[in-house]
Amino acid sequence: MKVIVPLKLVPDLVEDLEVDGSGKALDKEDLKFKLNEFDDHALEEAIQLKENNGAEVVAIAIDGEGVDKLLFTALAKGADKSIKITGADPKDSHQLAKIFAEALKNEGFDLVLTGVQSVDDRDGQLGPILATYLEVPVVSVVSGLAVSGNVITLHKEYSGGFMAEYEVDSPAVLGIQAARQTPRYTPVSKIRQIQETATIESVDAGDAGVGSGSEVSKMAPPAKGKGAKMLGSAEELLAVLKEVGAL
Amino acid sequence: MSETFVVTEHLNGEFQDITFEMLGKAKSLGGNVTAVVFGSMKDKASELGAADAVISVGGSDDYNPEEYAAALKSLLNEKNPDLVLVGSTSMGMDIATPVGTALDIPVIAYCQAIEASDGGYTCTSQLYGGKMDVESKVSSPAIVMVSSGAFDGESGRVSGSPSVEDFSAEYGAGKVRFKALLSPEAADVDITQSNILVAIGRGIGSKDDVEVAEELAKALKADVAGTRPLIDAGWLPKSRQVGKSGLKVKPKVYIALGISGAPEHIEGMKDSSTIIAINTDKNAPIFDIAHYGMTEDLFDVVEDLMDEL
Structure with a gap:
């Protein structure tokens, strides 16, 4: 089974976010990027499939700052191949999905595991859009899957702790909420070692399409409500706990 | 008059809160409000009094991503509403963008606010972990994914007798099959x-x-x-x-x-x-x-x- 994992860098929310001069986008100046945490789960689940069932795992990402390191890290974690798509600058999830879809049509796949969502997918999540372009079924919010032949059995999560079990025929796209175990950590030394020996394949981006058909008109931090009354000490906190009946 | 479709959501035969939150919001936007129901949920149409009409696309009672998306796609293709509200939920995620992408209708996700503006809608999405409000302008028709809890459900939770229409929908190729609903595990503390x-x-x-x-x-x-x-x-x-x-x-x-x-x-x-x-x-x-x-x-x-x- 050939499992593809599209990877995406997103702004690290630990840093302060600022809006740029246009008032419609983040100021990229001081922005730090990291792998979308759900993509990390998708990659882990793919590597679990490889280790437990046998699978070929391919990580794929669109070229940009930090992407080589991202793709070498995927190899260090256990991916068999990493592909970098060059010459693309997607402006939204639709274009991102279109670029991945064009690359995957050439690459071939049985299963695509995407992160269920990312912090910036304003026009919808990558997985379902990608599945539509690839004309294969999609299930989102998946945690836990098993493969038997070309049938994937999976758990999809709902709210309130409910889950449902589905069977899906491959090829398919699954939006991964959580891998069966916490994504593995790879020491920097191992990534360096891989960098010495492995190579990242490069492919040219295909048509990115017209995008989502909607534009951002404004971006701003949320209007502050009344906000929290800030407390300065444990004594003050204690007084509040007594006041609200927690003690 | 503008036409808003609300894609209802149900679990275990009960409409979920998001259904009423979307109905309340749809009603406040004005125009005609139609609730789209699946499976046998048309039997509970009297709970959807906030809608002017109910369209039943049938299909299985248990949610099926492929089937529900195919049904909604065939419905929207024929009815062309101005605005379609879908939950920014586990179910909504599987159907909103596939339908929107296939029909070339723009989709806005994680919406906390929706207003009608000339020829379309202005939607505010909560992105970047809640650290940014992002406003999008979109012309109709549009699909808007509504965040749970963004709108008050009370105004949408009205009983009544909306008209019920059966729509003969498509259901897809059967590549996704529902097997079982799994209830939450018993817990030591609730x-x-x-x-x-x-x-x-x-x-x-x-x-x-x-x-x-x-x-x-x-x-x-x-x-x-x-x-x-x-x-x-x-x-x-x-x-x-x-x-x-x-x-x-x-x-x-x-x-x-x-x-x-x-x-x-x-x-x-x-x-x-x-x-x-x-x-x-x-x-x-x-x-x-x-x-x-x-x-x-x-x-x-x-x-x-x-x-x-």
Whole structure:
């Protein structure tokens, strides 16, 4: 089974976010990027499939700052191949999905595991859009899957702790909420070692399409409500706990 | 007159809260409101009094991503409403963008506010973990994914007798098959019934430090709950998860330790009577909904507090 994992860098929310001069986008100046945490789960689940069932795992990402390191890290974690798509600058999830879809049509796949969502997918999540372009079924919010032949059995999560079990025929796209175990950590030394020996394949981006058909008109931090009354000490906190009946 | 379709959501034969939240919002936008129902839910059309009409696309009672998306696609293709509201939920995620992408209708996700504006709609999405409000302008027809809890469900929860129409829909190729609905595992503590919750997030740092929260909880006769990443990491059982894919809680007091307040978490706890948040990031969204806040290190605060207790 050939499992593809599209990877995406997103702004690290630990840093302060600022809006740029246009008032419609983040100021990229001081922005730090990291792998979308759900993509990390998708990659882990793919590597679990490889280790437990046998699978070929391919990580794929669109070229940009930090992407080589991202793709070498995927190899260090256990991916068999990493592909970098060059010459693309997607402006939204639709274009991102279109670029991945064009690359995957050439690459071939049985299963695509995407992160269920990312912090910036304003026009919808990558997985379902990608599945539509690839004309294969999609299930989102998946945690836990098993493969038997070309049938994937999976758990999809709902709210309130409910889950449902589905069977899906491959090829398919699954939006991964959580891998069966916490994504593995790879020491920097191992990534360096891989960098010495492995190579990242490069492919040219295909048509990115017209995008989502909607534009951002404004971006701003949320209007502050009344906000929290800030407390300065444990004594003050204690007084509040007594006041609200927690003690 | 504008036409709004609300894609209803049900589980175990009951319409979910998001259905009524979307109906209430659709009604406030004016125009004609049609509720789209699946399976045999048209039998409960009287609960959808906020809608002017109900269209049943049939299909199985158990949600099926492929089938429901195909049914909605065939319906929208024929009826062309101006606005389609779908939940920004586990179900909505599978159907909104596939239908929108296939029919070339723009989709806006994570919407907290929707207003009609000339020839279309202005929607505000909560992105970047709740740290940015992003406004999009979109011309109709448009599909808008509505965040759970963004709109009041009461105005949409009206009984009545909307007209019911059966639509003969398409259901896809049968590549996705529903097998079973799995109820939540039995838990030692039902956190939806807890009076006081000590909830922990990533700020707790390590599994060993969960003990700190447990000690505080013991002193306050509270129960311990947590955010998704902690449950995924196996630091707390799934039954203790608060938020979108976990449980909705409204205790008398919710003490949030090291929780930034991502929208997925806030959805599950914002109705708590008193929220006390302790987080070193003064810009954490949790402080926007908390009643009391502290920006000191949570371990120092808890240690000082334990000394006082």
